[in-house]
Amino acid sequence: MRFPKTMAVLLFLLCFFFWPAPMIAVTHASDTADTGHAPENHAAHDSTEASAHGSGHANLGEVLPLWSCIPFACMLLSIALLPLLLPNFWHHHFGKVSAFWAAVLGVPFLWIFKGGAVYEILHIILVDYVPFIILLWSLYTVSGGILLRGSLRGTPVVNTIILIIGALLASWMGTTGAAMLLIRPFLRANNYRKNRTFMVVFFIFLVANVGGSLTPLGDPPLFLGYLHGVTFFWTFKIMPHMLLVSVLLLIIYFFLDTYHYRKESASVPSEEAKEALKIEGTYNFLFLGGVVGSVLMSGMVDLGEINILGIHRAVQDWLRDGILVLLGIASLIATPIKLREDNEFTWFPIIEVAYLFIGIFITMIPCLLILKAGTHGELAFLINIVEKPYHYFWVTGALSSFLDNAPTYLTFFNTALGSFYSGLTEAQAVPLLMTENAIYLKAISAGAVFFGACSYIGNAPNFMVRSIAEETGTPMPSFFGYIIKYSLIYLVPTFAIVSLIFF
Amino acid sequence: MIFKKVLFHTHFRELALNSLKTILELKKAGLESIILTHIIPRDEVSFVPYGGYLKETENQLKAEARMRFEDWQKIIAEHGIKSRIRIEVGAPNAEILSIAEEEGVDLIVIGRKKRTLVEKVYVGSHIMDILRRSPVPVLMSKYMVQFEWENEQLTRTNDHIFDRPMLATDWSQPSENALQRMSALKGLAKTILVVHVIDAKLSKGMSRDRLSEIEKESKLRLKNYCRKIEKSGMRAEYHLSAGKTVQELVRLSRDHKASMIVMGKTGKDWFSEYWLGGVSHQIAELSELPALLIP
Numbered sequence: 001m002r003f004p005k006t007m008a009v010l011l012f013l014l015c016f017f018f019w020p021a022p023m024i025a026v027t028h029a030s031d032t033a034d035t036g037h038a039p040e041n042h043a044a045h046d047s048t049e050a051s052a053h054g055s056g057h058a059n060l061g062e063v064l065p066l067w068s069c070i071p072f073a074c075m076l077l078s079i080a081l082l083p084l085l086l087p088n089f090w091h092h093h094f095g096k097v098s099a100f101w102a103a104v105l106g107v108p109f110l111w112i113f114k115g116g117a118v119y120e121i122l123h124i125i126l127v128d129y130v131p132f133i134i135l136l137w138s139l140y141t142v143s144g145g146i147l148l149r150g151s152l153r154g155t156p157v158v159n160t161i162i163l164i165i166g167a168l169l170a171s172w173m174g175t176t177g178a179a180m181l182l183i184r185p186f187l188r189a190n191n192y193r194k195n196r197t198f199m200v201v202f203f204i205f206l207v208a209n210v211g212g213s214l215t216p217l218g219d220p221p222l223f224l225g226y227l228h229g230v231t232f233f234w235t236f237k238i239m240p241h242m243l244l245v246s247v248l249l250l251i252i253y254f255f256l257d258t259y260h261y262r263k264e265s266a267s268v269p270s271e272e273a274k275e276a277l278k279i280e281g282t283y284n285f286l287f288l289g290g291v292v293g294s295v296l297m298s299g300m301v302d303l304g305e306i307n308i309l310g311i312h313r314a315v316q317d318w319l320r321d322g323i324l325v326l327l328g329i330a331s332l333i334a335t336p337i338k339l340r341e342d343n344e345f346t347w348f349p350i351i352e353v354a355y356l357f358i359g360i361f362i363t364m365i366p367c368l369l370i371l372k373a374g375t376h377g378e379l380a381f382l383i384n385i386v387e388k389p390y391h392y393f394w395v396t397g398a399l400s401s402f403l404d405n406a407p408t409y410l411t412f413f414n415t416a417l418g419s420f421y422s423g424l425t426e427a428q429a430v431p432l433l434m435t436e437n438a439i440y441l442k443a444i445s446a447g448a449v450f451f452g453a454c455s456y457i458g459n460a461p462n463f464m465v466r467s468i469a470e471e472t473g474t475p476m477p478s479f480f481g482y483i484i485k486y487s488l489i490y491l492v493p494t495f496a497i498v499s500l501i502f503f
Numbered sequence: 504m505i506f507k508k509v510l511f512h513t514h515f516r517e518l519a520l521n522s523l524k525t526i527l528e529l530k531k532a533g534l535e536s537i538i539l540t541h542i543i544p545r546d547e548v549s550f551v552p553y554g555g556y557l558k559e560t561e562n563q564l565k566a567e568a569r570m571r572f573e574d575w576q577k578i579i580a581e582h583g584i585k586s587r588i589r590i591e592v593g594a595p596n597a598e599i600l601s602i603a604e605e606e607g608v609d610l611i612v613i614g615r616k617k618r619t620l621v622e623k624v625y626v627g628s629h630i631m632d633i634l635r636r637s638p639v640p641v642l643m644s645k646y647m648v649q650f651e652w653e654n655e656q657l658t659r660t661n662d663h664i665f666d667r668p669m670l671a672t673d674w675s676q677p678s679e680n681a682l683q684r685m686s687a688l689k690g691l692a693k694t695i696l697v698v699h700v701i702d703a704k705l706s707k708g709m710s711r712d713r714l715s716e717i718e719k720e721s722k723l724r725l726k727n728y729c730r731k732i733e734k735s736g737m738r739a740e741y742h743l744s745a746g747k748t749v750q751e752l753v754r755l756s757r758d759h760k761a762s763m764i765v766m767g768k769t770g771k772d773w774f775s776e777y778w779l780g781g782v783s784h785q786i787a788e789l790s791e792l793p794a795l796l797i798p
Binding site: 079084087088090091094338342344348349352356456463464466471 | 545546548550551552555556557560593594596632636
């Protein structure tokens with residue numbers, strides 16, 4: 001079985017990172033006290049010390065070489081290229097690939113920076129990875145218990161309405177949840193249509209990406225921002241950008257669909273049995289409300305801090321994670337297995353996200369630390385080049401098109417922090433970025449979310465939608481076909497308009 | 504109530520063909536057609552992380568399955584039985600149950616895969632899920648089984664599974680249903696064993712008089728079961744025992760050389776059924792004999 005083997009690798013890695021933590025930290029502290037020098041250790045020590053006081057970790061970022069970002073680049077390139085070049089190998093071994101790149105970074109990082117490295121790895125796992133996966137899991141589990149039954153006729157008007165509903169839902173149930181809820185009814189509604197490819201592509205644009213830009217629940221990059229101090233409702237500030245992109249894309253879609261509908265002389269088969277539309281598992285909307293509520297709660301209350309393995313984390317954050325897990329379990333218990341089966345619900349996509357993102361998060365540590373060091377780090381040239389808001393929009397966007405948009409967001413979020421507030425702690429810098437330099441954060445957020453639609457690998461639901469469409473017989477363009485025939489033609493000009501107007 | 508149409512599901516694990524051959528004997532009891540079914544789990548071909556759908560792999564897996572089935576169809580045809588092939592992609596349990604409903608089968612035959620440690624501890628394996636949810640009888644076929652008996656590792660081959668079926672009854676409606684279903688084995692079963700176990704939990708702290716009353720009553724009922732079986736033209740014998748039900752049933756099946764165990768599905772509430780498994784499910788899981796569960 002694939003699952004236990006990959007799980008074992010993952011567990012090994014986690015154990016490897018977790019087990020020596022206190023021991024190394026203690027040894028390191030005494031070493032430093034004894035010798036009082038050795039620059040790397042000193043940096044690590046400062047970092048560990050700083051952590052205890054809740055400040056940033058600029059020193060480690062100042063000493064890390066640029067090539068320490070190579071495993072991160074390789075991890076992202078593996079995600080970009082292996083599904084295209086070696087799909088079978090990738091499908092069965094992606095967890096091992098992720099573990100491999102995590103080890104390539106983790107082992108030497110721990111060897112050289114000892115306590116500092118342990119702290120950074122634990123920090124990214126406990127503060128970023130765990131809540132990130134828990135939120136995705138709970139949204140995926142809860143939305144997987146909602147089933148839309150009934151026969152729809154896929155006319156241009158109906159299809160446009162489905163896309164609007166999907167885009168509206170995406171910000172509240174996650175792009176993955178909204179896409180999974182609607183893609184099968186959308187495909188069923190159009191199964192009598194000849195040309196369905198463009199429909200699925202626009203579904204990916206709107207439901208699996210652009211629609212998720214209004215709340216941290218919508219798209220993973222925004223949730224990472226939320227975890228780093230961006231307030232829940234701040235993301236509403238990119239509503240004008242989102243509305244502009246959505247309206248433009250919906251108008252284009254409506255005309256395209258009308259053109260094809262007429263050209264095909266499409267008519268709904270008369271023998272088709274009509275089934276009234278109905279939503280089953282509606283109680284899952286309550287759980288969804290619980291998810292929204294618990295995420296909101298964690299941003300509004302202050303219950304103090306708790307120190308776990310040397311990492312300080314707010315009690316309300318742990319509480320939120322616990323509630324999210326309970327809501328997921330409640331949804332599993334309350335939803336009949338038959339309903340999930342009819343929804344063709346499977347754990348595979350979320351397991352895949354969990355495996356890949358542990359690799360992404362661990363390998364991206366040096367990159368984030370160097371960026372946080374601002375002009376004192378080896379990525380100073382990048383910080384100096386990326387100056388204007390539209391730079392942030394296009395650079396974040398361009399990279400989000402080909403790399404997963406969540407780590408890309410975090411990278412440029414840190415670039416902005418390093419650029420404007422180098423030396424300040426994250427807790428001090430983020431509120432300033434949200435107010436004094438809000439346009440930059442808007443550019444990063446909009447760029448990361450919108451451009452995730454530019455390729456199949458820009459955002460996790462893209463490939464899931466593609467997979468389901470292909471399974472049900474809708475031909476989908478190749479990786480480059482998608483970019484050339486759709487992204488460059490419809491998305492890039494739309495983003496250019498957004499850039500001209502807002503950035 | 505004969506088994507005219509049977510769904511035979513396989514993962515093409517070793518000895519799957521032998522398992523199929525064991526059910527061809529049902530021809531003598533009226534079997535007319537077999538739906539050869541293979542489900543490719545969706546995760547095998549779909550949701551390639553950041554990729555798409557492995558259409559070529561799906562086609563290849565389907566072609567391989569078809570080729571194997573076509574070879575099997577020759578053997579089935581030699582026995583004068585019709586057969587059809589169904590190869591689908593999806594969630595195995597849901598697809599098996601859905602095909603069974605579509606085709607209107609009278610019996611689902613599924614193989615038991617080697618259990619992992621987790622599945623040994625956790626009764627709710629995939630196969631248990633089908634046993635729990637199927638509205639038609641399910642035969643859990645076990646062609647060759649390794650098991651432990653009196654500290655010895657033994658291997659058993661179940662090739663004539665319908666020779667001496669053992670009907671275990673708890674007097675419930677599902678047990679009555681199972682009794683009625685036994686007539687489907689007419690012309691096939693040499694003797695039908697009817698057994699009942701007075702459960703230790705029930706007899707604990709019971710007075711001697713009450714116990715002998717229950718014993719007497721149980722014997723009467725067992726005789727009644729035998730009479731019904733004999734009326735339909737088959738031989739029957741009964742055995743009564745007391746103790747822990749599952750262990751006693753396994754012992755009775757060994758002592759009296761049963762060839763399979765037939766039971767009505769015990770009707771427990773959802774929670775106990777899912778996490779603990781009813782007696783019927785535990786027997787299906789623990790016994791070295793094939794288990795036929797009747798809803």
